[in-house]
Amino acid sequence: MLVATAALAGGGACMVQAATDAGATNASHDIALPAGYRDWTLISVAREEGRIDDLRAILGNEAAIEALRKGRYPLPDGAVIARLAWSYDELGESAQAFGQSQSHVAGHPKNGVQLMVKDATKYASTGGWGYAQFDPGKSYSTADQHACFACHSVVKDRDFVFNRFAPDLPTGTHP
Template identity: 35%
Template sequence: MRRKAVLGLLALGLGVLAQGGFPYPEGFRFWTHVKSMEIKRGHPLYEAFGGLHHIYANPQALAGYLSGKKAFPQGSVIVFDLLEAKEEGNALLEGQRKLIGVMVKDPARYPETGGWGYYAFGPDGKPLAIDAKACHACHQGAANTDFVFSAFRP
């Protein structure tokens, strides 16, 4: 009974909340690096996004950042590349990749989440089932910069 309910939720999550498919953003490591940040234990985002992350923008997304984040153009893709962070010999080092989070701008396809599709992929490149509406609910905090929190560091 309980198991059935859980399976039902998962099916709903995959079908409705995952916003349909989006391919793994191959080659994003060759895009423009926007910024980096370490989220440590005790930070409110630690459970979901603890570790060291780097943010990358494709050319359309870079144009959006450089225009002052008023509106990112159609086709913008932003990748949140999350790695383990390890302390070693008084240095902070990159560990294994934990996941990547992806935002894709396509207003006709994603009208309910501010024109952005939200996706995540595991270290093996396979899509993770996520609740795009929950992603967007927090990104509402950046509503006046087209739902993008990070700023480009020249």
């Protein structure tokens, strides 16, 4: 259950299932899938290999983006990070264009939407973060918040957030 959770782009598999409609909540901590989350700012992209095998976009609400852009940790209460994932599919046309297969794209959605929600008081036992997962067409169950937190504990120095804000082009290199 968590975006960025069980591997905010990192790895992991803390799974809590719920409806994918904006406003749906996870019963364990009343975490709602925010309306408009797909319009949030991109934090980073990630390629998850192994048994998970997906391509991820990590998005953040305004509070998360402001802190991450400045490298300010811990993130403030109210920060929310979302992880979207898709299959990692070969782009068939790339072999025609380049004479070999080399391009891959996001395919079908995978592993629902995962969220990390910062509230240092409410989620004190898990480093200040609540975790949730929303899967289409499935009823929700309670995620093991401590299992999600255990995976994220390896990045305690970054407030339990796997991904960093993706760097932009160096100043002066923009066309």
